[in-house]
Amino acid sequence: MGRIVIEISRYMIIICMAVYTIQCFAVFRFSNEYDRKGIYLRQNFFMVVIHFAGFISLYARDGDIRYFRAYLIQQLGVLAILVAYKLIYPRANALVINNMCMLITIGLLILTRISYDRAMRQFYIVMGSVAVTLIVPYIISHIRFFEKFKWVYVFVGIGSLAAVLLFSTVINGSKLNIHIASYTFQPSEYVKIIFVFAIASILARKHGMREILISAAVAAVHVILLVASRDLGSAIIFFVVYFAMLYAATKNILYYLMGFAAGAAGAYVGYRMFSHVRVRVTAFLDPIGNITDAGYQISQSLFAIGTGGWLGMGIGQGAPSTIPVVSADFIFAAICEELGVVFGMCLVLLCLSCFVMFMNIAMKFEDPFFKLVALGLAVAYIFQVFLTIGGVIKFIPLTGVTLPFVSYGGTSVAVTCCVFAVIQGLYISKGKDNARPHPKPGDFKTENLNIMELE
């Protein structure tokens, strides 16, 4: 009987996820939030079904009664986030809230399967982070002088990264964490947000040679500090975010191309200078051939994805524990193994729909500072998704970053909550702005609509 339950939930989960993802893009067929309400509610329903089917499957496998408790707590918690956002910020973007809750749900489900205790820990971190960041949209939409703290951002950011370099211990060849009392956190995560604010405040109003040079120097210091701590993934994210923002601010295609050139040069220098970069490249080029050392992680990841195949082995039915750092950097491999590559692809599209929404919000801003902030955060988010998933499936060399909201890791979750909250704040404040000078609702509608005409 147990197998039947496992098989049925396996297909249920894939179907629900596929429909959910289609609806992520289907919302754009309707011109206003009111008409989209039905879709949003259905999305919530599918989210609940996926979570339920996953836990039933785990229970059918082990018969462990603990899963009921975890299920109830997690489900109530996620629904509480949903309700809290809708009550406090009725003007917030429901698609972004839904996607946030969906990503959290998927993360908690797969983490529960990997390690019950970690999942519960992650759950409390998520709840805490969401609770704290609930204030962020209010702050963003009410305080308009963020632009003034230019040098505060620069010094806090560089100071934090320098502190990591000086005071942290080396783990797996990289310096990432700072310990304060019994807490560990990873400053490069939250510095991402501060960095976006710093660059936006430098480039927003003026972008003559002076501002460009200052911003370049600030970005270079950040990137160099990260490279020195051997936090390659973050270094690349900061780099890409900087060039995206520089290009958008100056509107000069030359900087865009320069970014590519500098990236290529940086990659080459990194390859020649650092042995750990060469190891990553070797592992990328031939993971199976180097399976005993450099290629071990990626090989195990590919085994997991490949053995799972399109439809996966069913939750609780694979062997994700054979993948190193499966709960953080390699969580996508575990998802593909047990929930299937189809599910994994839907997850990627879901992240992409968040990104398109973020970029759409950025476009609707006329205030250059907030426009750049939205753009920078959107790029930081999607590029991190690209690095982690691309690395895990061997599309690009592995850089060791987490999948936002899904991977285990306190700082990562807290910072992603904050990013989403900032974007919500921007969206809400834009909604207010739009409402005032253009009382005609039609304007708002059309702008909302066209972000996804490509579908």
Next chain:
Amino acid sequence: MKLFGSVIKKREKIKRREGRHHIDSNRQIAVITYLFLFLFIAMLVYLGYFTQVKNKSVINNTYNKRQALLESRLIRGDILSRDGEVLATTMSDNDGGYYRSYPYRNTFAHIVGYSTHGVLGVESMENFTLLSCDGNIVTRVRNDLKGMKNHGDNVYTTLNTRMQEAAYDAMDDRKGAVIAMNVKTGELLCVLSKPDFDPNEVMAKWDVFNADTENSPLLNRAFLGSYPPGSTFKIVTALEYLKEHNGNVSDYGFECTGSFEYKGSVISCYNEQVHGWLNFDDSFANSCNSSFANISSQLSKRRFADTIDSLMFNSELPLPFKYSEGYCDIGEDSSTDDLLQTGIGQGRTLISPIHMLMITSAIANDGVLMRPYVVSSVVNSDGGTISTVKAREYGRLMDSRYSESLKKMMRQVVVNGTARRIFDTKGYEISGKTGSAEYSSNKSLSHAWFTGFAGADEPEIAVTVIVEGGGSGGAVAAPVAKRVFDAYFN
């Protein structure tokens, strides 16, 4: 695909209307968005490609620990011969457990392999296929409800049980390998290696088999054996001579006195035989070392090296399983002695039986090599076909003019040359080349080779035989090949 087009247009309209010149980077933001969309589409396409195409070759690895997991959930599928004989199956014991059984015991040991202690052969190549279940969904659900295990997919091989058994009996307890393939399709019909082992006993006798380094019974000599080719290499030398003379070798002549001396190097004929006056075809049919040393001395080293490489020496072979690469070192700076020794198949040249078979098949198939394969189809437990392997061409190894000449020369070897004792056949004709490859300083010890093809009107199958320390190829290896041919044609 107008993602942001109307927003941009609208903005520009507003700007023009209001005459404002504020910063608006929407076009740039759109460019960045498109860039990421493109990156993600490329990534998803790659993920799909990996899952659909690359997947099988990656996950079938001993480091992938999921095999045990799958094995605990379903019954490993069967391996069958081309006519449906069971070569490997899963049986249940009295305690409700399962064990792997090989009804043909030693006969198919190396090619079918074993799954009980590590994996080898088809068991290894198709490890995850045998552990996949593509059966009817109704059957699967019914089995699930009854609490019964589902049956994994079955694998049909291209192996011919009659030929395999004939080869097994003909080799008796001699060491070596026998291997056969269909020259038009690349289907491997028989893959035998001796000494052998009983795959049913791998679990119990693993240490014994492994400790036997003198016989190495677990080694598949047909693929992994690496031998000096001896006179069978004269096929390569003859091909090069034909190429250098544009196929016209009718004015070649040589008086064999039992040995040939050139720039201080001396080459003797096998068993000190004196062949007398020989033309090109006679030299080949009688495998005259002196004449072939003479031929070799006239070859261009550079072009000889090219021909050797075109026959896949010193490079990978197009095979889906483990094998030994052929080795042959001839270049501009090779010494005269090296050139002469290589030309008659001695020297440092090494080749595996499968490699020799592939060269022979290409000659038989008008110069074109088909990729050898051993798995023909995968069917689910209800008999429905999941996938079929199609014959695939690898490429042309030589011009059809030369393969035609070589075919005629190899026929003469059987008609009135070193392999004439296998001339007498019913309903088909054999062509081939013998070899007696010296492998130690004791010149009386040699490996016996025969490589050839046969067919009624045109060549159908090729067979390669090596008997380690067997002595004369014509006397020892050729009769083994004939029994395998007989098993196919009669």
